[in-house]
Amino acid sequence: MDLNTVVEIRDARRPEPWRHGDAWLGGGTYLFSEPQPHLRRLVDLSRTGWTPVHTRADGSLEIAATCTIAQLSRYARTLRAEAAPLFEQCCRAFLASFKIWHMATVGGNLCNALPAGPMISLTAALEGECLLRAQDGVRRRTRVTGFVTGAGRKDLAEGEMLRSVTLPARALACRTAFRQASLYRLGRSGVLVIGTLDPVDHSMAVTVTASTVRPVRLWFPLPPTAAALTAALGSAVAGHEWFDDIHGLPAWRRHMTFRLAEEIRRELEEAR
Incomplete structure (x- = not known):
């Protein structure tokens, strides 16, 4: 879609004061998908x-905000980590064309903060930490679970930029389990649940996205019982936090979340 209110595209490498009506341009798959009448200038990243993505000396994985889904998928195929299969599972959760895969970015998916964003699912489940940079160069870090605060809402100030997301080595060493549900065979995720099992201390985490307005990550020092998991989920997600749109009613999303979480609990407990 043409953005006929945009009068200028600026290279992000040339620092200039942030103006009202500016927006960061990564892949542009969302930006150009619908009218954006408030925009006047795009700052091209x-x-x-x-x-795009690289393994650091400490074994953690740093993913640039401009890394495309295709680049992440290719890199994950060479990644020697227990959690490597989860990357492709989340990439495939886009259910997008190859054009989108080669343009859509990890940073864009996080900053759009849509409940069904699979890069939110991936990075939240693997304890991702966002690096944010303000216009004055000041940097701060925040967990992905705190960065996405609601449907379309994120902890990002005016002019602030998501630079990268880092996944710690310990999370990459975890065994993972993945479950996704949709109302349609090739539909948007209505529920996406990821479980991780730490091979060292046997702690378990269950991360819920798509069915909730924000990512919810539950951590247990040892694999919980079915009753304990149900109780933890029930207290962690308030009634108004179950997402409601044409891709699934809150009651259905809640039911499927509890069902898939229990499947994941059993799978990971058996893997101990």
Whole structure:
């Protein structure tokens, strides 16, 4: 879609004061998908030259905000980590064309903060930490679970930019379990639940996205009983936090979340 109110595209490598009506341009798959009448200038991140994704000396994985889904998928195929299969599962949860895969970015998916965003699911489940940079160069870090605060809402100030997301080595070493549900065979995720099992201390985490307005991550020092998991989910998600749109009613999303979470609990407990 043409954005006929935009009068200028600026290279992000040339620092200029942030103006009202500015927006960061990554892949643009969301930005150009619907009218954006409030925009006047786009600040293009495509020429920043950031390394899309790489493993750091400490074993953690740093994913640049400009990393595309295709780049992440290719890298994950070479990743020697227990959690490697989860990357492709979440990439495939897009159910998008190859055009979207080669343009949509990890940062864009997080910053749109849509409940069904599978990069939110992936990074929240693997204890991702966002690196944010303000216009004055000040940097701060926040967990993905705190960055996405609601449907379409995120902890991002005016002009602030998501630079990267880092996944710790310990999370990458975890065994994972993945469940997804949709009302349609090729529909948007209505429920997406991910479980992780730490091979060292046998702690378990269950992360819920798509069915809730924000990512919810529950951590247990040892695999919980079915009753304990049900109680934890029930107290962690308030009634108004079950998402409601054409892709699923709150009652259905809640029911499927509890069902899939229990499947994951059993799968990971058996894997101990």
